[in-house]
Amino acid sequence: MYRYGDIGYWFIVIISMVLGGLTQAYIRKTYDKWSKVPSGLHNTGADVARRMLNENGASQCGIGRVEGHLTDHYDPRDNNLHLSSENYTGGSVASVAVACHEAGHAVQTAKGYLPGKIRTALVPVVNFSQSTWMFVFLGGVFMGMVGLVQVAIFLFAFTVLFQLVTLPVEIDASRRAVRFLADSGSQIDQQGAKQVLTAAALTYVAGALVSVLNLLYLLGRTSRR
Numbered sequence: 001m002y003r004y005g006d007i008g009y010w011f012i013v014i015i016s017m018v019l020g021g022l023t024q025a026y027i028r029k030t031y032d033k034w035s036k037v038p039s040g041l042h043n044t045g046a047d048v049a050r051r052m053l054n055e056n057g058a059s060q061c062g063i064g065r066v067e068g069h070l071t072d073h074y075d076p077r078d079n080n081l082h083l084s085s086e087n088y089t090g091g092s093v094a095s096v097a098v099a100c101h102e103a104g105h106a107v108q109t110a111k112g113y114l115p116g117k118i119r120t121a122l123v124p125v126v127n128f129s130q131s132t133w134m135f136v137f138l139g140g141v142f143m144g145m146v147g148l149v150q151v152a153i154f155l156f157a158f159t160v161l162f163q164l165v166t167l168p169v170e171i172d173a174s175r176r177a178v179r180f181l182a183d184s185g186s187q188i189d190q191q192g193a194k195q196v197l198t199a200a201a202l203t204y205v206a207g208a209l210v211s212v213l214n215l216l217y218l219l220g221r222t223s224r225r
Contacts, residue, residue: 061106
């Protein structure tokens with residue numbers, strides 16, 4: 001029913017590897033380039049993010065550090081920005097851009113941005129579906145139960161939906177960051193932020209595309225069955 005030797009399966013595997021490798025290489029190259037350029041704001045990423053939060057109705061949001069490289073994120077559960085050390089203390093264009101992008105997510109929460117609310121509401125459902133769909137799928141394949149396979153695909157569809165909803169959320173956070181830097185920083189900050197955050201957005205686009213291809217492949221195989 002589902003053979004790992006069929007062309008469709010390997011096409012998706014190759015596309016996933018190529019897109020993943022290209023987008024990761026591009027964001028590393030872009031981030032490294034702008035991490036060497038000092039920001040015109042002459043402040044650390046944390047300082048600039050704090051200013052953005054205060055000026056956009058999200059002053060209650062906290063800012064802390066997190067281990068790792070480019071592990072920066074905003075957590076709506078504790079209403080905190082978690083910035084990697086290089087972006088928390090760094091004063092480069094890249095550091096400021098990433099910090100302001102995460103601040104953009106906090107501003108979304110403060111202003112009740114609808115796609116952000118939908119994304120947050122989907123998190124527990126997606127956590128469940130991601131951890132179970134493959135086991136249900138394999139069980140359906142090995143037992144020859146098409147109905148069980150369909151349940152697995154239904155669960156996987158929530159992961160795809162989550163990634164599609166994530167796209168406008170990430171793009172909007174970047175838009176807010178670039179707009180703030182355009183108003184408060186220099187031309188170099190705006191230019192660098194656009195390049196760094198566009199590179200980052202491509203990873204979400206690639207991930208969503210691969211997930212959609214996987215879903216279409218699974219639906220096609222099940223339909224033919």
